[in-house]
Amino acid sequence: MDSPTAKTSTTQTVTEIRQWLGDRLSTAPAVREQHGKDQTWNPGAAPDAVAFVKSTEEVQRIVATCAKHRTPIIPYGTGTSLEGHFSAPFGGISIDLSQMNRVLEVNAADLDCRVEAGVTRKQLNTHLRDQGLFFPVDPGADASLGGMTATRASGTNAVRYGTMRENVLNVTAVMANGEIIRTGSRARKSSAGYDLTRLLVGSEGTLGVITEVALKLYGIPESIVSAVCPFPSVEACCTATITAIQMGLPVARIELVDAEHVKAFNAYSKLDLVVTPTLFLEFHGTEASAREQAETFAAIAEDLGGGPYSMATKEEDRQKLWQARHDAFWATKSLMPGKDSFATDVCVPISRLAECVTETQADLAANGLYGPIVGHVGDGNFHVVLYCDRNDAQEYAKVKAVYARMIDRAIAMGGTSTGEHGIGSGKRDYLAKEHGPALSFMRAVKRALDPDNIMNPGKNVAI
Amino acid sequence: MDSPTAKTSTTQTVTEIRQWLGDRLSTAPAVREQHGKDQTWNPGAAPDAVAFVKSTEEVQRIVATCAKHRTPIIPYGTGTSLEGHFSAPFGGISIDLSQMNRVLEVNAADLDCRVEAGVTRKQLNTHLRDQGLFFPVDPGADASLGGMTATRASGTNAVRYGTMRENVLNVTAVMANGEIIRTGSRARKSSAGYDLTRLLVGSEGTLGVITEVALKLYGIPESIVSAVCPFPSVEACCTATITAIQMGLPVARIELVDAEHVKAFNAYSKLDLVVTPTLFLEFHGTEASAREQAETFAAIAEDLGGGPYSMATKEEDRQKLWQARHDAFWATKSLMPGKDSFATDVCVPISRLAECVTETQADLAANGLYGPIVGHVGDGNFHVVLYCDRNDAQEYAKVKAVYARMIDRAIAMGGTSTGEHGIGSGKRDYLAKEHGPALSFMRAVKRALDPDNIMNPGKNVAI
DSSP: OOSHHHHHHHHHHHHHHHHHHGGGEEOOHHHHHHTTOOSSSOOOOOOSEEEEOOSHHHHHHHHHHHHHHTOOEEEESSSOOSSSTTOOTTOOEEEEOTTOOOEEEEETTTTEEEEETTOBHHHHHHHHGGGTEEOOOOOSSOOBHHHHHHTTOOOTTHHHHOOHHHHEEEEEEEETTSOEEEOOOSOSOOOSSOOHHHHHTTOTTSSEEEEEEEEEOEEOOSEEEEEEEEOSSHHHHHHHHHHHHHTTOOOSEEEEEOHHHHHHHHHHSOOOOOSSOEEEEEEEESHHHHHHHHHHHHHHHHHTTOOOOEEEOSHHHHHHHHHHHHTHHHHHHHHSTTOEEEEEEEEOOGGGHHHHHHHHHHHHHHTTOOOOEEEEGGGTEEEEEEEEOTTOHHHHHHHHHHHHHHHHHHHHTTOBSOSSSOOTTTTGGGHHHHHTTHHHHHHHHHHHHOTTOOBSTTSTTOO | OOSHHHHHHHHHHHHHHHHHHGGGEEOOHHHHHHTTOOSSSOOOOOOSEEEEOOSHHHHHHHHHHHHHHTOOEEEESSSOOSSSTTOOTTOOEEEEOTTOOOEEEEETTTTEEEEETTOBHHHHHHHHGGGTEEOOOOOSSOOBHHHHHHTTOOOTTHHHHOOHHHHEEEEEEEETTSOEEEOOOSOSOOOSSOOHHHHHTTOTTSSEEEEEEEEEOEEOOSEEEEEEEEOSSHHHHHHHHHHHHHTTOOOSEEEEEOHHHHHHHHHHSOOOOOSSOEEEEEEEESHHHHHHHHHHHHHHHHHTTOOOOEEEOSHHHHHHHHHHHHTHHHHHHHHSTTOEEEEEEEEOOGGGHHHHHHHHHHHHHHTTOOOOEEEEGGGTEEEEEEEEOTTOHHHHHHHHHHHHHHHHHHHHTTOBSOSSSOOTTTTGGGHHHHHTTHHHHHHHHHHHHOTTOOBSTTSTTOO
16 A cells, blocks of 8 residues: 555545645645654654545545545544554545534433534533533543544543443444445434444544544533542552442542652642552532542541542532643653653453552562553553653663563453553554454454555554 | 255255254254244244254354355344344244353452353342342343343333443354354453444344353442332423433433323232323432432422322332333233234434324324333333234234334434334334445445355344
């Protein structure tokens, strides 16, 4: 696909699209570069051109042209994905959906909405606030909802509200042959046909370009109580979490913050927390039930040597706490100026989480590496930000080895190579290890829906 | 596939399988007939033989033989599906999984389990009870969990706990080429590769034979409060439901029972309810929160002219109520001796539910038909049992026309042709209307994973 012939036809593709898209098709080096390289140490590769689209029909027209010339298509939202999802190793057209940013409908009675793919999660929540509604999925970045759908994104609320997998009702997508499909109705459940919605959620642009998304919404809870609870160990944090979930406590957020992160939060976000493994929590409900939940958790924590337990109900205090959590990446980065950083995640059954985290910490320590950990502990999902100097070949090799062992460890514990960051370009080598013979059926689906391999080639299951 | 050549090779398939499966391969007419005809008025068609299997490896061996001779394979669980899912219009081998009925593991700390496909939902819940755990998905019948997975089953708890779509962690399946795959890990969430789990959930045996299922479990709530609330109209029932859900009341069950069903329940299940549209409800939580939820709903109901509201906390009273609900089909059937019955369902956005139900009731009345309605009203899903004498051509035609209009109405309202019964043989004609161009991509997936069309041919999206 990267042959001179292909390059010639890409030139033809660019010429044909420019005829009608005009200056919304850019070949400026800076624009191309920005659309080919993410914030991670994935090397990246620039597309041949970037198309700034305004409608599903424009996407369709571009895809039809690309299909004719077998030119690669790479969808782009806010550029905040973390595994080289939007790099263009085979060149092609980056379709930037950020100008498709209209909230198309909000159906308050049905608790659903329909948005264009470029609407970001914060934009949607600002739009919804007056109606007493919210959308819960919250990855660290203010990502686009199309991108969050394509990468099966998640966040701190997933333990109660689910991930994009559970919260997308249907999508509109332009498929590799240029056809526009809608993958389902607005019904909350359906047994009619194959679940194309879930097939596209997490497909990372390799099966189609998602242009609209219908989402589930939730009423803003009457009462929200946030809490912070230090613990003597990561194990104690995990045991408290397991106990809470087993007894059916409907905790909305339960986040593990390791001692390294606590240090970083104190410095970066001006907090004043005890430097020890800590849980950040949030409880949603009526005033009585949210308080009851918070108090129940306090009792669980006390039994495990946790505390002092502090609760916050004021919006301002809560916001400060969760903004610190969302800024985790930048907080640790500020402690390591000049170092390259490498954010990654795995997810294991919750019973193995303490073991997986502590073994990973021990491995980091044994190799003299800095790798602070935060975790969506209610889901068994945790993140490590690995720091190193990429020009130091020895340090770089150590980081890569710790990284590989962490993924192997997670898979061996019945877990997955990534809970929410995705495969992109970065984790493709682990798919066979994780899925075994199932991978060949994923690839059969890819070949069936995109026989010429033009949709984000080289990513996820694609060869 | 139904040609004499195909029949000859089916004979060869039967001969080869019998060599090692012995008398667990049955060609007895009664066994074949029972495995080809469900309880509905779908005509049914018997398979050529029925294989009673005991392991995934036995299924694999049968599939390999069938693949060699292009013999159709029809998975069979408890035979309780409702859309002709297991009839054998092209003959072939019915694979009866009911003897694969071991609970393989229960991981209490992770709130998950792994079962063979033939384990039924009641069997699993009996197994779990001592550990304080339960599995919530509850279709009317005591169906097998493999069948429930294959048909994307649902039930009365879906409004809080989700359907099989949300509650299956992964499956083991034998694919059309005889390969055994596991579609995912035990991690609660993953962004690694395509969602084969959700692709197999609801595929109705057309992509592979599901032999094991990993499921999410839940702690039995500390307190359960059931309630019954009569309302002046179906609209009032629906408005109360929308209000409760919008305010985030975490209702566990909220079921619409129309006046016809109330009459039938009173007679069949010895209840003493006011004959008017009624909601059956259930609230799960701590003692304080379940009571608070029940009282909040009482206030909502009163505002809408509902009541008198009666609550039940005793296990015995609650069981009686929900057994009546699960026996709805038999209750109405007992009022129509000698009539054929035809259970069907649709699902719409909840804001359209009252309109969809009342228009359907009006259509039934205008045609002089008996069609009692129950609904999983929190999901916008409702069921009609249509009664008629099939030998009365005029009445039969009326029923078919009312049925078709109900589906068209649901789709036009942004809903689906089936919320939980599935497509099977019965609703195939509606797939194109519901999915439009998306259907061709479902069929492309089918062709890619089962190129010889041996997996439950003629069902769901299969031609």
